[in-house]
Amino acid sequence: MNDEFKLNCPVPIGDHATVQLAHGGGGRMMKNLIEGLFLPAFGAGQLAAEAANPAPPHDAAVLPVAGGTGLASGTRLAFTTDSFVVNPLFFPGGDIGELAVYGTVNDLAMAGAKPAWLSAGFILEEGFSLDSLRRIVESMAAAARAAGVRIVTGDTKVVDRGKADGVFINTSGIGWVPEGVEISPERVQPGDVILLSGDLGRHGMAVMSVREGLRFESDLESDCAPLAGLVEAMLAAGTAEVHCLRDLTRGGLAAALNEIASDARVGVEIDESAVPVTEPVASACELLGLDPLYVANEGRLVAFVSPASADRVLAAMHAHPAAITPARIGVVTSSHAGLVELCGPFGPGRILDLLSGEQMPRIC
């Protein structure tokens, strides 16, 4: 296998010669960009054995620490990074600072890691209000305390007015993976029970309710929250029995389930009536012609758990405050690998597809 990435190789990322917004929408176009451009390029340096059989991408990379580093052998680090470009910067139930901390903390937690340290990189637009920046930074500090992590390094860049939208934040995070914890899409197997930690769509609809040009009145608040404590409680209830975790962000539950069905080469069956959606979210979605299963969340996860321990793990979720209305929503099957099937109120199954980009409000 030729492990050199050639930039002149035709990149199968669709027909576009330039970057489209949908390339970042959490749907098919983003998947194609990652699989067609980033993975072939950055995977080139790895060992031949790994290249031939690469581990499916996950929210955080789990890295074994090599001998001679002074750390106990077998110690594993989790490492992840995330950038935040939300508009508006302040929204009901949170702000970009809180998102930047919890987003990265949650990505570490999805690898089963205990988050420890974060970096914070700021790209600031000339003319951005220092008062707003102070609010964001204070909110990050409070979020870090709440999640039990420390922000230990950072970077600041200022760009010309018009070259950024107020503030962009990047955070990277490092955590420790406890012994015995093995969380990865590869471990998902037919028969696994799928658990969801709470109702869907609050973050996406809260942000939409205050977005320029769309404002609608509602009491909706973002579900933005750290999930590491919840994951710890779930792992305590069944360390080796929790096979995979994924937090629901862009693209919502539908994107998370599709990614795992595709990466683990299994089928997924979801009982639509078991998926909790609150009335305000459901109403706002109806009004705009959106499906809550595709709407973004910032404080929800799905877990793929062995059937024998599903009740125990679900009980642990019920006992933890970060799980709002946890529920058993479906199972993993060996049939229809790569597809997510939804069982609706009238029985017959339909496919829960990955969207091309973001959902668009409908015309009528």
Added chain:
Amino acid sequence: MKFLDEYRDAEAVRGLAAAIRAAATRPWNIMEICGGQTHTIVRYGLDRMLPPQIALIHGPGCPVCVTPVEIIDRAVVIAGRPEVIFCSFGDMLRVPGSRKDLFTVKSEGGDVRLVYSPMDAVALAQKHPDRQVVFFAIGFETTAPANAMAVVQAAKLRLPNFSILVSHVLVPPAMRAVLDSPLNRVQGFLAAGHVCTITGMDQYRPIAERYRVPIVVTGFEPVDILQGILMCVRQLEQGRCEVENQYARIVRPEGNRPALERIEEVFEVSPRKWRGIGEIPASGLALRESYAKFDAERRFPVAEITADEPTECIAGEILQGHRQPLECPAFGTLCTPDRPLGAPMVSTEGACAAYFRYRRREE
């Protein structure tokens, strides 16, 4: 959710399906006009609950799908002009013209904005007097009143920098085109409830009489659709061909008078080309001469555009109900929502897109 849950009630749905089974003694082909109805049918699997002799044929009522390629190409050219702010509903942005879509224009530096109402575009024109604001006015009778209102408002405000690119289409001429086709199989219609909210039911009576077809004005929830089918089947079985109203909680027989007056004031009936079908006489709306200065086509003359639709695509036959999406050899292979060949795959309301989203397992 009040006003919704009762129309998605599983017991009511099963009861209606049983009533349809009991009522149908012979094969009947029923067309649901509206893409929103097609979506509900495929999403909830309503067609699978019907007895085998009832065939649902998916109609041409998706405004995004039937907007001709030439108009999209024209929109792309106008949106690319440096002085223009081009405003559109979200689902039009991804629809491919012959070379690109409006999202691509945006990524190339065009000022393309997603709005939720034509009045947002009027507000933008007030806010940016140095720019030309163009609103993409598409849709059936449902969206026409709001677009007419925007033009009236712009006239009142004497806005020299507001115009609309019109591609409005009308439902009754499309129904006639379907019925006039020598290949027609449709024996009864579920008319589009929201269109009738505006137009009322009178326009449909001459069609029911002349072509001897029952027409049931129908809503969009599972209970609505099955009830509409049941009413249609009963008419067919009894040899009646009337215009009935299943969606009486929303639709009044006379329609919405003020809305109709606005349409009448601003627009006149004109021939329109439908993507996948071709030109249908008197099937669309164009701005009246008195409002011609708000016509983006006149304000931004674009060289004559002609576009060919791909020959592999059977969109025309699908939009007229002659064939079903899964019968198309290009479905899901050459033609997907990311790379649509034809109209019914471009919008989420299109029949092919609905099958792609919900039914791929069955090929």
